[in-house]
Amino acid sequence: MLEICNLVKRFGALTAVDGVSLTVPKGEVLGFLGPNGAGKSTTMKMVSGFLAPTAGTAVISGFDILRQPLAAKRCIGYLPEGAPAYPDMSAAEFLDFIARIRGFSGAEAKRRIGRVVEMMHIGEVLHQPIETLSKGYRRRVGVAQALLHDPQVLLLDEPTDGLDPNQKHEMRAIIAAMAPEKAIVISTHLLEEVEAVCTRAVIIARGCILVDGTPAELYARSRYHNAVRLGIPLGSEGRIKAALARLPEIAAVEDAADGEGHGVVAFPTGARAPVAEIAELARAENWKLTTLRVERGRLDDVFRAVTAPGLEAARQ
């Protein structure tokens, strides 16, 4: 449904996007991750038809954004970075303007506006000027605008920025509910978002795709993936660490520095979590464990591991 083919964007000597290719089929929610300045928004701007790429193109529902821009733009719902909207207009006037431009009028426009107002819960601020709205409401008006024509392809640049935790949860639920019918791309710097809504995660840095996989695959890249965390009483870590280190299934043991109380983390040698062995050892040695759990992995850890070497190189 959305095909991004070798997109390149150069600003003078700076290459902001360097050969990004992606195919997003219907039913997929793609989380576009990356440090600030990685090229996420620039890619979105090119796919939406705002910026002309230096090379490459994007095909939306079969329409090339460069050759058939109008047809392609009709199939896209786009929330630009920062959720811009005309500050002097009320949300109702703004949505009415969008509806007209999208070719809806009369009862049809009313029905569509009613639907997105309901979905985004913006009914109570509908007649206030947009400049007086809170950041969360403004963001929701921006998303409402993008959903008005029920597009096949949805590009949302930081859709939950500025929302409180309840609103974030709700927005993610709305996105998840729409997902089966659409191809959705969400750019975000919130790693939790990937886990919450995305079926696929792409990490981009310095304009290149570094990782492309499911959230589970992303977790598997973490060194904490399948590590076992043991909650232990104070004063016993020396003995426990030494015993753990002797297990052949365990490659290394470290103090847990995760703020969840006193504990150690045992990293496995293989792919499997050595939780049975550890449990057996704990029973044999009669350790007073407070918790025992297998870590799924840490996304921020993966994110840093993938993007930080790049940042280092860029600095030099």
Added chain:
Amino acid sequence: MRNIATIFGRELTAYFVTPLAYVFIVIFLALAGVLTFFVGDFFERGQADLQSFFTFHPWLYLVLIPALSMRLWAEERKTGTIELFLTLPVRLYEAVLGKFLAAWCFAGIALALTFPLWLTVNFLGDPDNGVIVAGYVASWLMAGAILAMGAAVSAATKNQVIAFVVAAAIAFVFIAAGTPAVLGLFQGWAPDGLVRAVAAASIFGHFSAMTRGVIALPDVVYFASTIIAFLGANAILVDLKKAD
């Protein structure tokens, strides 16, 4: 066509939801009145015409019209709405025309509100209303030309103050080029062709010719081509600068 109408509607409403429209109209009417009656000696001339009203329009527009055009694109770029606007299914020329026509229509409304002057001369004497109509047409065309210049400048910057100042400067060049003072600088040393070229490129000459009551084709073509040329520049500048 429908898109142009939708954009036109939004832009025209945008003037009226802020105080801009009302401030502009009040100041325009007040200045036009002051210039006509006090500087233009409307009564002392003892003639039933609106010459003393139209004479000052180039200078009035020089200051006021850039105030209308400065927001057209600079504001969209500043607030980031340009990214939303240009990713909607509209063609660039529809966006440029919709915005320009809204501003031009607004200038027309302000100009039309000077109708009490027209009533006054008709009450006081027996003016040639054909000449007055020609004057209004000339004034509106001139407003369009300066607006098109201002719209193009507005597309090149995010800063409305810069858009205003640069548009006023460009308009000044186009107006002043045809004044006797500037033409005098060229006369005597420059070839006749150059003097005539400067005069022909100037708003002032074409405007003055029309306010004398003759709507001649070359003058209309001049204004139309100026508007089209600057709107073309406007479209190119939007495309070049939108992402900066």
